Amino acid sequence: MTQAEVPVGSQVYTEHHTTHKAWKWYDYFTFNIDHKVIGIQYLVTTFIFYLIGGLMAVAMRTELATPDPDFLDPNLYNAFLTNHGTIMIFMWIVPASIGGFGNYLVPLMIGARDMAFPKLNALAFWMVPPAGLLLMGSFFFGGAQAGWTSYPPLSEITANTAQSMWILSLVLAGTSSILGSVNFVVTLVKMRVPSQKWDQLPLFCWAIFATSILALVSTPVLAVGLGLLLFDINFGTAFFKPEAGGQVVMYQHLFWFYSHPAVYLMILPIFGIMSEVIPVHARKPIFGYKAIAYSSLAICLVGLFVWVHHMFTSGTPPWMRLFFTISTLIVAVPTGVKIFSWVATLWGGKIRYTSAMLFAIGLLIMFVLGGLSGVTLGTAPVDIHVHDTYYVVAHFHYVLFGGSVFGIYAGIYHWFPKMTGRMMNETLGRIHFALTLIGANLTFLPMHELGLKGMPRRVAMYDPQFAHINVICTIGAFILAFSTVPFIINAIWSWRYGKKAGGNPWNALTLEWTTDSPPIIENWEVLPVVTHGPYDYGMNGHSANGNGYGEAIPPEPSATR
Numbered sequence: 001m002t003q004a005e006v007p008v009g010s011q012v013y014t015e016h017h018t019t020h021k022a023w024k025w026y027d028y029f030t031f032n033i034d035h036k037v038i039g040i041q042y043l044v045t046t047f048i049f050y051l052i053g054g055l056m057a058v059a060m061r062t063e064l065a066t067p068d069p070d071f072l073d074p075n076l077y078n079a080f081l082t083n084h085g086t087i088m089i090f091m092w093i094v095p096a097s098i099g100g101f102g103n104y105l106v107p108l109m110i111g112a113r114d115m116a117f118p119k120l121n122a123l124a125f126w127m128v129p130p131a132g133l134l135l136m137g138s139f140f141f142g143g144a145q146a147g148w149t150s151y152p153p154l155s156e157i158t159a160n161t162a163q164s165m166w167i168l169s170l171v172l173a174g175t176s177s178i179l180g181s182v183n184f185v186v187t188l189v190k191m192r193v194p195s196q197k198w199d200q201l202p203l204f205c206w207a208i209f210a211t212s213i214l215a216l217v218s219t220p221v222l223a224v225g226l227g228l229l230l231f232d233i234n235f236g237t238a239f240f241k242p243e244a245g246g247q248v249v250m251y252q253h254l255f256w257f258y259s260h261p262a263v264y265l266m267i268l269p270i271f272g273i274m275s276e277v278i279p280v281h282a283r284k285p286i287f288g289y290k291a292i293a294y295s296s297l298a299i300c301l302v303g304l305f306v307w308v309h310h311m312f313t314s315g316t317p318p319w320m321r322l323f324f325t326i327s328t329l330i331v332a333v334p335t336g337v338k339i340f341s342w343v344a345t346l347w348g349g350k351i352r353y354t355s356a357m358l359f360a361i362g363l364l365i366m367f368v369l370g371g372l373s374g375v376t377l378g379t380a381p382v383d384i385h386v387h388d389t390y391y392v393v394a395h396f397h398y399v400l401f402g403g404s405v406f407g408i409y410a411g412i413y414h415w416f417p418k419m420t421g422r423m424m425n426e427t428l429g430r431i432h433f434a435l436t437l438i439g440a441n442l443t444f445l446p447m448h449e450l451g452l453k454g455m456p457r458r459v460a461m462y463d464p465q466f467a468h469i470n471v472i473c474t475i476g477a478f479i480l481a482f483s484t485v486p487f488i489i490n491a492i493w494s495w496r497y498g499k500k501a502g503g504n505p506w507n508a509l510t511l512e513w514t515t516d517s518p519p520i521i522e523n524w525e526v527l528p529v530v531t532h533g534p535y536d537y538g539m540n541g542h543s544a545n546g547n548g549y550g551e552a553i554p555p556e557p558s559a560t561r
């Protein structure tokens with residue numbers, strides 16, 4: 001498709017769709033209302049936060065290489081610990097997967113020209129950088145030190161100004177995510193091309209739909225908890241101060257009612273990415289489309305009733321522990337359904353070991369390991385034993401790093417050609433993958449043992465008996481840090497000089513691949529028509545339409561040789 005030249009910054013909406021061209025680099029620094037610009041703004045901004053949070057992790061691991069506190073001042077260690085966790089969750093995984101991929105892909109996957117509320121969308125994005133700046137700024141006031149959970153009374157007595165900035169930062173990020181979620185729900189319900197039925201919706205869209213509903217239910221509860229904490233710290237109230245009749249445990253309930261579902265806010269969109277990447281690179285229809293779509297909804301529903309598993313040791317009575325153990329284990333069922341469906345999709349597939357596919361397979365391995373330790377932790381008797389030890393740290397890094405970061409990378413390798421019009425370098429991608437897999441396992445696998453042997457988490461100094469294992473973890477952390485180098489080189493270099501991608505380099509069947517790469521400003525010259533399901537690889541009998549969508553099975557792509 002060729003477009004006529006237009007002056008940059010010209011009217012976004014034109015009556016005749018003949019005059020649009022891709023955006024220029026400086027448009028990415030403005031209040032742009034195109035969902036594709038916003039998606040890339042999210043992805044790049046959050047990746048910068050990821051690097052900052054990663055540097056904090058490396059500093060912590062350097063400190064932990066020896067039992068003594070000899071590298072970081074202990075207060076600074078606490079501040080790094082708190083901000084590392086906060087940044088990784090609230091400034092990276094959540095906004096990258098929902099804000100970044102969600103914004104870029106949802107309208108393209110449903111044949112829409114934009115999100116339902118483009119200005120609201122831009123507003124939601126522009127809340128993220130100030131939220132990050134507030135966090136960074138808190139370091140001028142000692143840095144928030146009470147951990148990413150910020151339990152009172154600790155959070156009410158350490159570094160108050162910094163703690164208040166931390167709260168405001170999270171409230172800002174939470175508001176952004178609420179605005180984004182409203183937008184996704186309305187977009188998915190109202191903006192699909194008329195020919196697209198719900199059961200022809202790509203699974204990534206189903207995932208974003210479920211995630212948005214979950215965010216709408218849970219995020220306001222966090223805002224309430226944090227708001228009350230802010231009042232306690234600054235205005236002399238006593239919601240969480242036991243000496244004045246407040247209840248510390250109430251904070252934990254409010255916090256975990258959001259923050260447990262937050263793990264699904266992180267993982268569901270990533271699951272959505274998996275369901276797109278795997279069938280395309282295995283050339284097979286996804287196994288169990290409906291099971292995957294509905295299991296997202298099931299995970300959301302059950303996920304709202306398990307938060308107390310974080311509070312087994314907070315004076316929770318035994319009958320309640322039993323209830324929350326059971327509900328926690330039930331979540332493993334719909335999650336297992338998804339894992340099973342992906343493995344079944346891979347089974348006998350014509351797998352292309354592209355970087356995207358490698359990261360997807362890596363995710364499967366890491367997530368299964370993290371899921372297993374999760375099942376043990378969800379069981380109250382085990383949790384009581386290893387609570388607040390490195391076993392927990394090992395578990396959540398397997399699911400968060402292995403389950404989320406691997407998925408984000410898979411998504412980037414998969415959609416980079418669509419977003420930039422150019423291919424990424426596969427050799428660098430494989431090096432990136434190998435280093436990431438080795439680094440992550442070297443860092444986090446030994447932590448299981450540390451935890452079982454009793455090393456507490458959130459400490460800058462520890463008993464010398466743990467020293468050897470900690471050295472291994474620290475070496476792993478350096479490998480992990482280094483693993484991002486080939487990725488960054490690859491992304492920057494390929495963006496400018498990579499091989500031209502064309503509209504559909506992977507020969508995929510979902511709608512986003514039916515337009516140019518990168519798509520023109522309003523996505524399509526002529527809106528696409530959906531004639532069959534999104535994953536009909538290798539299936540015959542679907543007639544093609546004017547957009548080439550639904551053509552019989554394409555030949556092996558040139559992109560992967």
Ligand code: HEM
Nearest residue numbers: 057060081085088089147148393400401405457458459477
């Ligand atoms: C995107 C990936 C990551 C996420 C989502 C993540 C998340 C978290 C969270 C939520 C905490 C808990 C903070 C707290 O308990 O207050 C934490 C702690 C920690 N993380 Fe990460 N992290 C990630 C990557 C890494 C990496 C790559 C490393 C090491 C190379 C690392 C090392 C640590 C360490 C040493 C702690 C302190 C553990 C403790 O003392 O309890 N993290 N991380």
Ligand SMILES: [Cu+2]
Nearest residue numbers: 260307309310
């Ligand atoms: Cu949980």
